[in-house]
Amino acid sequence: MSAATMNFPAIKAIYLFEMARTWRTPLQSILSPVISTSLYFVVFGAAIGSRMQAIDGVSYGAFIVPGLIMLSLLTQSIANASFAIYFPKFTGTIFELLSAPVAWWEAVFAYVAAAATKSVMLGLIILATAFLFVPLKIEHPFWMLLFLVLTATTFSLFGFIIGVWADGFEKLQVVPLLIVTPLAFLGGSFYSIDMLPPFWRTVTLFNPVVYLISGFRWSFFGFADVGIVVSLGMTLVFLAACIAVIAWIFKTGYRLKN
Amino acid sequence: MQPIIQISDLSKTYASGFQALKSVTLEIRRGEIFALLGPNGAGKTTLISIVCGIVNPSTGRVLADGHDIIADYRAARSRIGLVPQELTTDAFETVWATVSFSRGLFGKPKNPAHVEQVLRDLSLWDKRDNKIMTLSGGMKRRVLIAKALAHEPQILFLDEPTAGVDVELRQDMWKLVRRLRDSGVTIILTTHYIEEAEEMADRIGVISKGEIILVEDKAELMRKLGQKQLTLHLQAPLAAVPEALAAHGLALQAEGEELVYTYDTKAERTGITALLKDLGEAGIRFSDLRTSQSSLEDIFVGLLRANA
Numbered sequence: 388m389s390a391a392t393m394n395f396p397a398i399k400a401i402y403l404f405e406m407a408r409t410w411r412t413p414l415q416s417i418l419s420p421v422i423s424t425s426l427y428f429v430v431f432g433a434a435i436g437s438r439m440q441a442i443d444g445v446s447y448g449a450f451i452v453p454g455l456i457m458l459s460l461l462t463q464s465i466a467n468a469s470f471a472i473y474f475p476k477f478t479g480t481i482f483e484l485l486s487a488p489v490a491w492w493e494a495v496f497a498y499v500a501a502a503a504t505k506s507v508m509l510g511l512i513i514l515a516t517a518f519l520f521v522p523l524k525i526e527h528p529f530w531m532l533l534f535l536v537l538t539a540t541t542f543s544l545f546g547f548i549i550g551v552w553a554d555g556f557e558k559l560q561v562v563p564l565l566i567v568t569p570l571a572f573l574g575g576s577f578y579s580i581d582m583l584p585p586f587w588r589t590v591t592l593f594n595p596v597v598y599l600i601s602g603f604r605w606s607f608f609g610f611a612d613v614g615i616v617v618s619l620g621m622t623l624v625f626l627a628a629c630i631a632v633i634a635w636i637f638k639t640g641y642r643l644k645n
Numbered sequence: 646m647q648p649i650i651q652i653s654d655l656s657k658t659y660a661s662g663f664q665a666l667k668s669v670t671l672e673i674r675r676g677e678i679f680a681l682l683g684p685n686g687a688g689k690t691t692l693i694s695i696v697c698g699i700v701n702p703s704t705g706r707v708l709a710d711g712h713d714i715i716a717d718y719r720a721a722r723s724r725i726g727l728v729p730q731e732l733t734t735d736a737f738e739t740v741w742a743t744v745s746f747s748r749g750l751f752g753k754p755k756n757p758a759h760v761e762q763v764l765r766d767l768s769l770w771d772k773r774d775n776k777i778m779t780l781s782g783g784m785k786r787r788v789l790i791a792k793a794l795a796h797e798p799q800i801l802f803l804d805e806p807t808a809g810v811d812v813e814l815r816q817d818m819w820k821l822v823r824r825l826r827d828s829g830v831t832i833i834l835t836t837h838y839i840e841e842a843e844e845m846a847d848r849i850g851v852i853s854k855g856e857i858i859l860v861e862d863k864a865e866l867m868r869k870l871g872q873k874q875l876t877l878h879l880q881a882p883l884a885a886v887p888e889a890l891a892a893h894g895l896a897l898q899a900e901g902e903e904l905v906y907t908y909d910t911k912a913e914r915t916g917i918t919a920l921l922k923d924l925g926e927a928g929i930r931f932s933d934l935r936t937s938q939s940s941l942e943d944i945f946v947g948l949l950r951a952n953a
Contacts, residue, residue, distance in 0.1 A: 392719075394719070394752040395752075396748075396749040396750075396751075396752050396753060396754055396755075397749055397750045397751070397752055399749060400745075400746050400748075400749025400750050401750070404738075404742075404746050407738075407742070408737075411737060478733055478734075478735070478736075479729075479731055479733030480733050480734065480735055482697075482699050482727070482729055482733060483727075483747065483750065483792065484750070485697075485698055485699045486697040486698050486699055486722060486725070486727050487722060487750045487751050487752075488718060488719040488720075488721075488722040488723040488751060488752050489750065489752075490719075640701050644699060644700055644701050
Protein backbone atom coordinates (compact mmCIF):
# COMPACT_ATOMS: atom_id res chain seq x y z
CA MET A 388 0.00 0.00 0.00
CA SER A 389 1.60 3.24 -1.05
CA ALA A 390 0.98 6.66 0.43
CA ALA A 391 -0.93 7.65 -2.69
CA THR A 392 -3.64 5.04 -2.31
CA MET A 393 -6.56 5.35 0.05
CA ASN A 394 -7.26 3.06 2.94
CA PHE A 395 -10.78 2.05 1.94
CA PRO A 396 -11.03 -0.87 4.36
CA ALA A 397 -10.36 1.56 7.23
CA ILE A 398 -13.02 4.03 6.11
CA LYS A 399 -15.49 1.17 5.81
CA ALA A 400 -14.50 -0.29 9.18
CA ILE A 401 -14.93 3.03 11.03
CA TYR A 402 -18.20 3.82 9.25
CA LEU A 403 -19.74 0.43 9.97
CA PHE A 404 -18.46 0.49 13.55
CA GLU A 405 -20.15 3.85 14.14
CA MET A 406 -23.37 2.77 12.45
CA ALA A 407 -23.40 -0.41 14.56
CA ARG A 408 -23.39 1.83 17.61
CA THR A 409 -26.69 3.32 16.41
CA TRP A 410 -28.42 0.00 15.93
CA ARG A 411 -27.26 -1.09 19.36
CA THR A 412 -29.15 1.75 21.04
CA PRO A 413 -32.23 2.23 18.83
CA LEU A 414 -34.31 3.71 21.65
CA GLN A 415 -31.80 6.45 22.33
CA SER A 416 -30.71 6.99 18.74
CA ILE A 417 -33.96 6.86 16.81
CA LEU A 418 -36.99 6.69 19.03
CA SER A 419 -36.28 9.44 21.55
CA PRO A 420 -35.76 12.24 18.99
CA VAL A 421 -38.91 11.09 17.17
CA ILE A 422 -40.94 11.24 20.38
CA SER A 423 -39.63 14.64 21.41
CA THR A 424 -40.33 16.04 17.92
CA SER A 425 -43.84 14.58 18.02
CA LEU A 426 -44.36 16.42 21.29
CA TYR A 427 -43.39 19.68 19.59
CA PHE A 428 -45.99 19.02 16.90
CA VAL A 429 -48.68 18.23 19.44
CA VAL A 430 -47.93 21.33 21.53
CA PHE A 431 -46.93 23.95 18.93
CA GLY A 432 -48.62 22.52 15.88
CA ALA A 433 -51.95 21.21 17.09
CA ALA A 434 -52.60 22.92 20.45
CA ILE A 435 -51.08 26.40 20.11
CA GLY A 436 -50.76 26.45 16.32
CA SER A 437 -54.51 26.16 15.82
CA ARG A 438 -54.88 29.60 17.42
CA MET A 439 -52.11 31.23 15.35
CA GLN A 440 -52.65 32.83 11.98
CA ALA A 441 -51.01 31.36 8.91
CA ILE A 442 -47.60 32.76 7.89
CA ASP A 443 -47.47 33.66 4.18
CA GLY A 444 -50.34 31.30 3.59
CA VAL A 445 -48.69 28.36 5.38
CA SER A 446 -50.37 27.01 8.53
CA TYR A 447 -48.24 27.43 11.66
CA GLY A 448 -48.08 23.66 12.15
CA ALA A 449 -46.55 23.21 8.72
CA PHE A 450 -44.40 26.34 9.05
CA ILE A 451 -42.43 24.95 12.00
CA VAL A 452 -41.66 21.58 10.33
CA PRO A 453 -38.41 22.68 8.61
CA GLY A 454 -37.27 24.44 11.79
CA LEU A 455 -37.96 21.41 13.92
CA ILE A 456 -36.10 19.12 11.56
CA MET A 457 -33.14 21.54 11.54
CA LEU A 458 -33.18 21.73 15.33
CA SER A 459 -32.91 17.94 15.58
CA LEU A 460 -30.40 17.79 12.75
CA LEU A 461 -28.07 20.29 14.46
CA THR A 462 -28.22 18.78 17.93
CA GLN A 463 -28.03 15.18 16.72
CA SER A 464 -25.18 15.78 14.27
CA ILE A 465 -23.14 17.47 16.97
CA ALA A 466 -24.00 14.82 19.56
CA ASN A 467 -23.24 11.91 17.23
CA ALA A 468 -19.91 13.18 15.96
CA SER A 469 -18.62 14.68 19.21
CA PHE A 470 -19.36 11.51 21.15
CA ALA A 471 -17.88 9.30 18.42
CA ILE A 472 -14.44 10.90 18.77
CA TYR A 473 -14.62 11.90 22.45
CA PHE A 474 -15.45 8.43 23.73
CA PRO A 475 -12.32 6.70 22.31
CA LYS A 476 -10.28 9.56 23.75
CA PHE A 477 -11.95 9.02 27.11
CA THR A 478 -11.47 5.22 27.19
CA GLY A 479 -8.03 5.31 25.54
CA THR A 480 -9.03 3.17 22.56
CA ILE A 481 -8.04 6.06 20.29
CA PHE A 482 -4.47 4.71 20.40
CA GLU A 483 -5.52 2.25 17.73
CA LEU A 484 -6.79 4.91 15.34
CA LEU A 485 -3.65 7.01 15.87
CA SER A 486 -1.37 4.03 15.22
CA ALA A 487 -3.27 2.86 12.14
CA PRO A 488 -2.21 3.61 8.55
CA VAL A 489 -5.15 5.99 8.20
CA ALA A 490 -4.90 9.56 6.86
CA TRP A 491 -6.63 12.15 9.05
CA TRP A 492 -9.09 13.04 6.34
CA GLU A 493 -9.99 9.38 5.91
CA ALA A 494 -10.79 9.08 9.60
CA VAL A 495 -12.74 12.35 9.63
CA PHE A 496 -14.60 11.34 6.48
CA ALA A 497 -15.66 8.02 8.03
CA TYR A 498 -16.68 9.48 11.40
CA VAL A 499 -18.51 12.43 9.86
CA ALA A 500 -20.19 10.31 7.19
CA ALA A 501 -21.54 8.00 9.89
CA ALA A 502 -22.71 10.87 12.11
CA ALA A 503 -24.30 12.66 9.15
CA THR A 504 -25.96 9.47 7.89
CA LYS A 505 -27.58 9.03 11.27
CA SER A 506 -28.89 12.57 11.45
CA VAL A 507 -30.14 12.59 7.84
CA MET A 508 -31.99 9.35 8.58
CA LEU A 509 -33.40 10.98 11.65
CA GLY A 510 -34.40 14.10 9.71
CA LEU A 511 -36.28 11.94 7.21
CA ILE A 512 -37.99 10.00 10.01
CA ILE A 513 -39.08 13.29 11.61
CA LEU A 514 -40.30 14.51 8.23
CA ALA A 515 -42.34 11.32 7.83
CA THR A 516 -43.70 11.83 11.35
CA ALA A 517 -44.64 15.41 10.46
CA PHE A 518 -46.82 14.19 7.60
CA LEU A 519 -48.97 12.45 10.21
CA PHE A 520 -49.66 15.72 12.02
CA VAL A 521 -49.83 18.45 9.39
CA PRO A 522 -50.61 18.77 5.68
CA LEU A 523 -47.28 19.35 3.98
CA LYS A 524 -45.87 19.61 0.52
CA ILE A 525 -42.27 20.04 -0.53
CA GLU A 526 -41.73 22.48 -3.40
CA HIS A 527 -38.05 21.72 -4.06
CA PRO A 528 -37.27 18.16 -2.89
CA PHE A 529 -33.76 18.19 -4.37
CA TRP A 530 -32.83 21.37 -2.50
CA MET A 531 -34.45 19.99 0.62
CA LEU A 532 -32.20 16.92 0.49
CA LEU A 533 -29.17 19.05 -0.35
CA PHE A 534 -29.70 21.28 2.68
CA LEU A 535 -30.36 18.24 4.84
CA VAL A 536 -27.10 16.57 3.80
CA LEU A 537 -25.02 19.79 3.87
CA THR A 538 -26.26 20.79 7.30
CA ALA A 539 -25.80 17.30 8.72
CA THR A 540 -22.26 17.18 7.32
CA THR A 541 -21.33 20.66 8.52
CA PHE A 542 -22.56 20.12 12.05
CA SER A 543 -21.07 16.66 12.25
CA LEU A 544 -17.72 18.30 11.43
CA PHE A 545 -18.45 20.91 14.08
CA GLY A 546 -19.32 18.12 16.54
CA PHE A 547 -16.07 16.36 15.68
CA ILE A 548 -14.17 19.53 16.63
CA ILE A 549 -16.04 19.74 19.93
CA GLY A 550 -15.31 16.08 20.62
CA VAL A 551 -11.58 16.64 20.07
CA TRP A 552 -11.56 19.85 22.10
CA ALA A 553 -13.56 18.51 25.07
CA ASP A 554 -11.54 17.03 27.90
CA GLY A 555 -14.53 16.17 30.04
CA PHE A 556 -18.17 15.22 29.67
CA GLU A 557 -19.20 18.67 30.81
CA LYS A 558 -17.41 20.43 27.97
CA LEU A 559 -18.99 17.95 25.60
CA GLN A 560 -22.40 19.24 26.67
CA VAL A 561 -21.61 22.92 27.10
CA VAL A 562 -21.36 23.98 23.46
CA PRO A 563 -24.52 22.20 22.28
CA LEU A 564 -26.54 23.35 25.28
CA LEU A 565 -25.31 26.89 25.75
CA ILE A 566 -24.59 27.92 22.18
CA VAL A 567 -26.18 25.72 19.56
CA THR A 568 -29.62 25.21 21.11
CA PRO A 569 -30.14 28.96 21.78
CA LEU A 570 -28.92 29.79 18.27
CA ALA A 571 -31.34 27.26 16.82
CA PHE A 572 -34.28 28.55 18.86
CA LEU A 573 -33.46 32.17 18.07
CA GLY A 574 -32.67 31.35 14.45
CA GLY A 575 -36.30 31.16 13.42
CA SER A 576 -37.20 27.53 14.15
CA PHE A 577 -40.63 28.61 15.39
CA TYR A 578 -41.12 32.00 13.73
CA SER A 579 -40.25 34.03 10.70
CA ILE A 580 -37.56 36.61 11.52
CA ASP A 581 -39.80 39.13 9.77
CA MET A 582 -41.95 38.95 12.90
CA LEU A 583 -39.12 40.53 14.93
CA PRO A 584 -38.65 44.28 15.51
CA PRO A 585 -36.11 45.71 13.00
CA PHE A 586 -33.25 45.93 15.53
CA TRP A 587 -33.52 42.28 16.55
CA ARG A 588 -33.94 41.26 12.95
CA THR A 589 -30.53 42.76 12.21
CA VAL A 590 -28.97 41.08 15.25
CA THR A 591 -30.43 37.77 14.13
CA LEU A 592 -28.62 37.99 10.80
CA PHE A 593 -25.38 37.30 12.68
CA ASN A 594 -26.78 33.93 13.69
CA PRO A 595 -25.53 31.32 11.21
CA VAL A 596 -28.45 29.02 11.97
CA VAL A 597 -30.85 31.57 10.46
CA TYR A 598 -29.41 30.83 7.02
CA LEU A 599 -29.72 27.07 7.42
CA ILE A 600 -33.33 27.21 8.55
CA SER A 601 -34.22 29.82 6.00
CA GLY A 602 -32.78 27.85 3.12
CA PHE A 603 -34.38 24.66 4.31
CA ARG A 604 -37.75 26.36 4.71
CA TRP A 605 -37.45 27.78 1.21
CA SER A 606 -37.09 24.24 -0.16
CA PHE A 607 -40.44 23.39 1.44
CA PHE A 608 -42.55 26.47 0.79
CA GLY A 609 -40.71 28.51 -1.82
CA PHE A 610 -40.28 31.59 0.38
CA ALA A 611 -37.66 32.45 2.94
CA ASP A 612 -36.26 35.10 5.28
CA VAL A 613 -33.03 35.43 3.30
CA GLY A 614 -32.17 34.53 -0.28
CA ILE A 615 -31.48 30.92 -1.15
CA VAL A 616 -28.05 31.71 -2.61
CA VAL A 617 -27.04 33.53 0.57
CA SER A 618 -28.26 30.56 2.62
CA LEU A 619 -26.30 28.10 0.55
CA GLY A 620 -23.22 30.35 0.57
CA MET A 621 -23.24 30.74 4.36
CA THR A 622 -23.66 26.98 4.83
CA LEU A 623 -20.66 26.30 2.59
CA VAL A 624 -18.58 28.94 4.41
CA PHE A 625 -19.27 27.26 7.74
CA LEU A 626 -18.49 23.86 6.21
CA ALA A 627 -15.15 25.11 4.88
CA ALA A 628 -14.30 26.70 8.24
CA CYS A 629 -14.91 23.39 10.06
CA ILE A 630 -12.74 21.49 7.57
CA ALA A 631 -9.95 24.04 8.05
CA VAL A 632 -10.05 23.69 11.84
CA ILE A 633 -9.97 19.90 11.61
CA ALA A 634 -7.03 19.98 9.22
CA TRP A 635 -5.20 22.14 11.76
CA ILE A 636 -6.09 19.75 14.60
CA PHE A 637 -4.53 16.80 12.82
CA LYS A 638 -1.56 18.75 11.56
CA THR A 639 -0.59 19.82 15.06
CA GLY A 640 -1.92 16.79 16.91
CA TYR A 641 -3.95 19.17 19.09
CA ARG A 642 -5.54 17.22 21.98
CA LEU A 643 -4.92 13.98 20.13
CA LYS A 644 -1.16 13.51 20.30
CA ASN A 645 1.20 15.05 22.81
CA MET B 646 20.58 -7.69 6.67
CA GLN B 647 18.89 -4.34 7.10
CA PRO B 648 17.53 -3.85 10.63
CA ILE B 649 13.74 -3.92 10.77
CA ILE B 650 13.64 -0.83 12.96
CA GLN B 651 16.21 1.94 12.89
CA ILE B 652 15.86 4.64 15.49
CA SER B 653 18.32 7.47 15.19
CA ASP B 654 18.89 10.38 17.50
CA LEU B 655 15.31 10.31 18.77
CA SER B 656 14.38 12.85 21.44
CA LYS B 657 11.09 13.77 23.02
CA THR B 658 10.36 16.73 25.23
CA TYR B 659 6.76 17.00 26.40
CA ALA B 660 4.93 20.31 26.55
CA SER B 661 5.44 20.26 30.33
CA GLY B 662 9.20 20.48 29.69
CA PHE B 663 9.82 16.89 30.76
CA GLN B 664 12.43 15.26 28.56
CA ALA B 665 11.28 11.66 28.17
CA LEU B 666 13.85 10.60 25.57
CA LYS B 667 17.38 11.90 25.09
CA SER B 668 18.86 11.22 21.68
CA VAL B 669 18.05 7.53 21.52
CA THR B 670 19.69 5.47 18.80
CA LEU B 671 18.70 1.84 18.53
CA GLU B 672 18.43 -0.87 15.92
CA ILE B 673 16.13 -3.85 16.11
CA ARG B 674 17.13 -6.88 14.09
CA ARG B 675 14.73 -8.67 11.83
CA GLY B 676 13.06 -11.62 13.52
CA GLU B 677 14.43 -11.15 17.01
CA ILE B 678 12.75 -10.76 20.37
CA PHE B 679 14.09 -7.57 21.87
CA ALA B 680 13.40 -6.75 25.50
CA LEU B 681 13.50 -3.14 26.55
CA LEU B 682 14.15 -3.16 30.23
CA GLY B 683 13.86 -0.20 32.53
CA PRO B 684 12.22 1.17 35.65
CA ASN B 685 8.89 2.98 35.55
CA GLY B 686 9.14 6.37 33.89
CA ALA B 687 12.35 5.50 32.02
CA GLY B 688 10.83 6.31 28.63
CA LYS B 689 9.87 2.82 27.41
CA THR B 690 6.28 3.69 26.56
CA THR B 691 7.24 7.03 25.00
CA LEU B 692 9.71 5.26 22.73
CA ILE B 693 7.10 2.72 21.62
CA SER B 694 4.44 5.38 21.21
CA ILE B 695 6.64 7.39 18.86
CA VAL B 696 7.46 4.39 16.69
CA CYS B 697 3.75 3.53 16.49
CA GLY B 698 2.68 7.10 15.64
CA ILE B 699 0.79 7.94 18.85
CA VAL B 700 3.28 10.54 20.08
CA ASN B 701 5.05 13.07 17.88
CA PRO B 702 8.85 13.02 18.25
CA SER B 703 10.68 16.28 19.03
CA THR B 704 13.72 15.38 16.93
CA GLY B 705 15.16 12.30 15.29
CA ARG B 706 14.09 9.73 12.80
CA VAL B 707 12.58 6.26 12.83
CA LEU B 708 12.49 3.79 9.96
CA ALA B 709 10.26 0.72 10.13
CA ASP B 710 11.27 -1.85 7.54
CA GLY B 711 12.94 1.00 5.67
CA HIS B 712 9.87 3.28 5.75
CA ASP B 713 9.98 6.60 7.54
CA ILE B 714 7.27 6.56 10.23
CA ILE B 715 6.20 10.11 9.39
CA ALA B 716 6.82 10.68 5.67
CA ASP B 717 5.75 7.16 4.73
CA TYR B 718 3.46 6.42 7.65
CA ARG B 719 1.06 4.17 5.78
CA ALA B 720 3.72 1.68 4.80
CA ALA B 721 5.39 1.91 8.21
CA ARG B 722 2.27 1.55 10.31
CA SER B 723 0.69 -1.25 8.30
CA ARG B 724 3.70 -3.37 9.30
CA ILE B 725 3.36 -2.67 13.01
CA GLY B 726 1.04 -4.07 15.66
CA LEU B 727 0.82 -2.58 19.14
CA VAL B 728 -0.44 -4.10 22.35
CA PRO B 729 -0.70 -1.23 24.82
CA GLN B 730 0.02 -1.43 28.50
CA GLU B 731 -3.42 -0.32 29.66
CA LEU B 732 -6.45 -2.51 29.04
CA THR B 733 -8.04 -0.05 26.65
CA THR B 734 -10.82 -1.89 24.88
CA ASP B 735 -14.30 -1.11 23.69
CA ALA B 736 -16.95 -2.31 26.09
CA PHE B 737 -20.02 -3.12 24.03
CA GLU B 738 -18.44 -4.71 21.00
CA THR B 739 -18.08 -8.46 20.60
CA VAL B 740 -14.62 -9.98 20.46
CA TRP B 741 -15.14 -10.95 16.83
CA ALA B 742 -16.31 -7.46 15.84
CA THR B 743 -13.47 -5.61 17.54
CA VAL B 744 -10.77 -7.87 16.06
CA SER B 745 -12.31 -7.64 12.58
CA PHE B 746 -12.50 -3.86 13.00
CA SER B 747 -8.77 -3.68 13.70
CA ARG B 748 -8.00 -5.62 10.54
CA GLY B 749 -10.03 -3.18 8.46
CA LEU B 750 -8.55 -0.16 10.19
CA PHE B 751 -5.08 -1.31 9.16
CA GLY B 752 -6.16 -1.51 5.54
CA LYS B 753 -6.49 -5.24 5.14
CA PRO B 754 -9.46 -6.79 3.30
CA LYS B 755 -11.74 -9.11 5.24
CA ASN B 756 -10.30 -12.49 6.06
CA PRO B 757 -12.47 -14.44 8.50
CA ALA B 758 -10.13 -17.43 8.33
CA HIS B 759 -7.21 -15.36 9.64
CA VAL B 760 -9.29 -13.75 12.38
CA GLU B 761 -10.49 -17.20 13.41
CA GLN B 762 -6.91 -18.48 13.54
CA VAL B 763 -5.81 -15.54 15.72
CA LEU B 764 -8.72 -16.07 18.09
CA ARG B 765 -8.05 -19.79 18.32
CA ASP B 766 -4.34 -19.20 18.99
CA LEU B 767 -5.27 -16.94 21.88
CA SER B 768 -7.97 -19.26 23.29
CA LEU B 769 -10.58 -16.63 22.47
CA TRP B 770 -12.58 -18.61 19.94
CA ASP B 771 -15.22 -19.66 22.50
CA LYS B 772 -15.61 -16.02 23.52
CA ARG B 773 -15.94 -14.60 20.01
CA ASP B 774 -19.58 -13.55 20.47
CA ASN B 775 -19.12 -12.22 24.00
CA LYS B 776 -19.14 -8.52 24.66
CA ILE B 777 -15.71 -7.37 25.72
CA MET B 778 -16.93 -5.87 28.98
CA THR B 779 -18.01 -9.33 30.17
CA LEU B 780 -14.44 -10.66 29.92
CA SER B 781 -11.85 -10.93 32.69
CA GLY B 782 -8.74 -8.75 32.68
CA GLY B 783 -6.60 -11.57 31.31
CA MET B 784 -9.06 -12.21 28.50
CA LYS B 785 -9.15 -8.50 27.67
CA ARG B 786 -5.39 -8.55 27.30
CA ARG B 787 -5.71 -11.47 24.89
CA VAL B 788 -8.27 -9.43 22.95
CA LEU B 789 -5.76 -6.57 22.68
CA ILE B 790 -3.13 -9.00 21.38
CA ALA B 791 -5.65 -10.42 18.89
CA LYS B 792 -6.45 -6.89 17.68
CA ALA B 793 -2.74 -6.18 17.19
CA LEU B 794 -2.27 -9.41 15.21
CA ALA B 795 -5.41 -9.05 13.11
CA HIS B 796 -3.60 -7.29 10.26
CA GLU B 797 -0.67 -9.73 10.16
CA PRO B 798 2.03 -7.29 11.30
CA GLN B 799 5.74 -7.99 10.81
CA ILE B 800 6.62 -6.08 13.94
CA LEU B 801 4.79 -6.50 17.23
CA PHE B 802 5.19 -4.18 20.19
CA LEU B 803 4.16 -5.55 23.56
CA ASP B 804 4.14 -2.84 26.21
CA GLU B 805 4.40 -4.54 29.60
CA PRO B 806 2.56 -7.64 28.36
CA THR B 807 2.55 -9.45 31.67
CA ALA B 808 2.01 -6.59 34.12
CA GLY B 809 -0.72 -7.70 36.49
CA VAL B 810 -1.20 -11.01 34.71
CA ASP B 811 -1.46 -14.36 36.53
CA VAL B 812 1.21 -17.03 36.23
CA GLU B 813 -0.74 -19.22 33.84
CA LEU B 814 -1.47 -16.42 31.41
CA ARG B 815 2.13 -15.28 31.61
CA GLN B 816 3.31 -18.74 30.56
CA ASP B 817 0.77 -18.74 27.70
CA MET B 818 1.92 -15.32 26.64
CA TRP B 819 5.54 -16.40 26.52
CA LYS B 820 4.61 -19.44 24.43
CA LEU B 821 2.64 -17.24 22.07
CA VAL B 822 5.49 -14.78 21.69
CA ARG B 823 7.90 -17.58 20.80
CA ARG B 824 5.44 -18.99 18.28
CA LEU B 825 5.13 -15.57 16.68
CA ARG B 826 8.87 -15.18 16.53
CA ASP B 827 9.13 -18.60 14.88
CA SER B 828 6.66 -17.41 12.26
CA GLY B 829 8.99 -14.51 11.44
CA VAL B 830 7.47 -11.67 13.47
CA THR B 831 9.91 -9.32 15.15
CA ILE B 832 8.90 -8.67 18.75
CA ILE B 833 9.80 -5.76 20.95
CA LEU B 834 8.58 -6.05 24.51
CA THR B 835 9.02 -3.71 27.39
CA THR B 836 9.14 -4.96 30.90
CA HIS B 837 10.46 -4.14 34.29
CA TYR B 838 10.58 -7.81 35.21
CA ILE B 839 14.11 -9.02 34.69
CA GLU B 840 13.13 -12.68 34.59
CA GLU B 841 10.82 -11.91 31.71
CA ALA B 842 13.63 -10.42 29.66
CA GLU B 843 15.84 -13.34 30.67
CA GLU B 844 13.20 -15.90 29.70
CA MET B 845 12.15 -14.36 26.41
CA ALA B 846 14.64 -12.09 24.77
CA ASP B 847 17.34 -12.61 22.17
CA ARG B 848 18.75 -9.20 22.96
CA ILE B 849 18.24 -6.89 25.89
CA GLY B 850 18.33 -3.11 25.96
CA VAL B 851 18.31 -1.17 29.20
CA ILE B 852 16.76 2.27 29.25
CA SER B 853 17.02 4.72 32.11
CA LYS B 854 15.98 8.36 32.30
CA GLY B 855 15.36 8.51 28.57
CA GLU B 856 18.72 7.05 27.55
CA ILE B 857 19.65 3.62 26.26
CA ILE B 858 22.49 2.63 28.56
CA LEU B 859 23.11 -0.93 27.39
CA VAL B 860 22.24 -3.14 24.46
CA GLU B 861 23.60 -6.67 24.50
CA ASP B 862 22.87 -10.19 23.35
CA LYS B 863 21.19 -12.05 26.11
CA ALA B 864 23.69 -14.89 25.64
CA GLU B 865 26.53 -12.44 26.28
CA LEU B 866 24.79 -11.15 29.37
CA MET B 867 24.16 -14.69 30.53
CA ARG B 868 27.82 -15.51 30.01
CA LYS B 869 28.65 -12.70 32.37
CA LEU B 870 26.01 -14.08 34.64
CA GLY B 871 27.47 -17.57 34.39
CA GLN B 872 30.67 -16.38 36.02
CA LYS B 873 31.11 -17.00 39.70
CA GLN B 874 33.69 -15.81 42.12
CA LEU B 875 35.29 -17.85 44.84
CA THR B 876 36.66 -15.67 47.59
CA LEU B 877 39.15 -17.14 50.07
CA HIS B 878 39.78 -15.34 53.32
CA LEU B 879 43.43 -15.93 54.16
CA GLN B 880 44.88 -16.62 57.60
CA ALA B 881 47.89 -14.41 56.78
CA PRO B 882 47.78 -11.54 54.24
CA LEU B 883 49.84 -11.80 51.07
CA ALA B 884 51.75 -8.97 49.38
CA ALA B 885 51.44 -10.58 45.93
CA VAL B 886 49.99 -13.67 44.29
CA PRO B 887 52.69 -16.37 44.58
CA GLU B 888 54.43 -17.46 41.39
CA ALA B 889 53.20 -21.04 41.82
CA LEU B 890 49.57 -19.90 41.54
CA ALA B 891 49.99 -17.52 38.60
CA ALA B 892 48.28 -19.93 36.17
CA HIS B 893 44.96 -19.63 37.99
CA GLY B 894 44.50 -15.94 37.28
CA LEU B 895 43.90 -14.96 40.89
CA ALA B 896 43.38 -11.50 42.27
CA LEU B 897 44.13 -10.10 45.69
CA GLN B 898 41.77 -7.83 47.50
CA ALA B 899 41.03 -6.43 50.97
CA GLU B 900 44.71 -5.50 51.51
CA GLY B 901 45.97 -8.94 50.66
CA GLU B 902 43.62 -10.74 53.04
CA GLU B 903 41.44 -12.19 50.31
CA LEU B 904 42.18 -14.17 47.19
CA VAL B 905 39.54 -14.07 44.46
CA TYR B 906 39.17 -16.77 41.84
CA THR B 907 36.78 -16.20 38.92
CA TYR B 908 35.43 -19.26 37.12
CA ASP B 909 32.77 -20.25 34.66
CA THR B 910 30.05 -22.47 36.12
CA LYS B 911 29.08 -23.63 32.65
CA ALA B 912 32.57 -24.77 31.69
CA GLU B 913 33.41 -28.46 31.74
CA ARG B 914 35.94 -27.94 34.50
CA THR B 915 35.77 -25.13 37.00
CA GLY B 916 39.37 -25.54 38.08
CA ILE B 917 38.48 -25.40 41.75
CA THR B 918 40.00 -28.76 42.65
CA ALA B 919 43.30 -27.87 41.00
CA LEU B 920 43.36 -24.48 42.69
CA LEU B 921 42.78 -25.95 46.17
CA LYS B 922 45.49 -28.56 45.57
CA ASP B 923 47.98 -25.88 44.47
CA LEU B 924 47.07 -23.70 47.45
CA GLY B 925 47.82 -26.61 49.79
CA GLU B 926 51.19 -27.27 48.11
CA ALA B 927 52.09 -23.58 48.33
CA GLY B 928 51.29 -23.67 52.05
CA ILE B 929 48.59 -20.99 51.83
CA ARG B 930 45.95 -21.52 54.50
CA PHE B 931 42.58 -19.91 54.62
CA SER B 932 40.07 -19.39 57.39
CA ASP B 933 36.89 -19.01 55.34
CA LEU B 934 35.53 -19.13 51.82
CA ARG B 935 32.46 -17.98 49.93
CA THR B 936 31.13 -17.97 46.38
CA SER B 937 29.07 -15.27 44.71
CA GLN B 938 27.31 -14.77 41.40
CA SER B 939 26.29 -11.52 39.75
CA SER B 940 22.71 -11.68 38.51
CA LEU B 941 21.12 -9.72 35.68
CA GLU B 942 19.47 -7.85 38.49
CA ASP B 943 22.90 -6.86 39.88
CA ILE B 944 24.07 -5.73 36.47
CA PHE B 945 20.84 -3.81 36.01
CA VAL B 946 20.94 -2.13 39.40
CA GLY B 947 24.63 -1.35 38.93
CA LEU B 948 23.94 0.24 35.56
CA LEU B 949 21.11 2.31 36.93
CA ARG B 950 23.25 3.51 39.82
CA ALA B 951 26.09 4.41 37.51
CA ASN B 952 23.61 6.32 35.40
CA ALA B 953 21.99 8.12 38.33
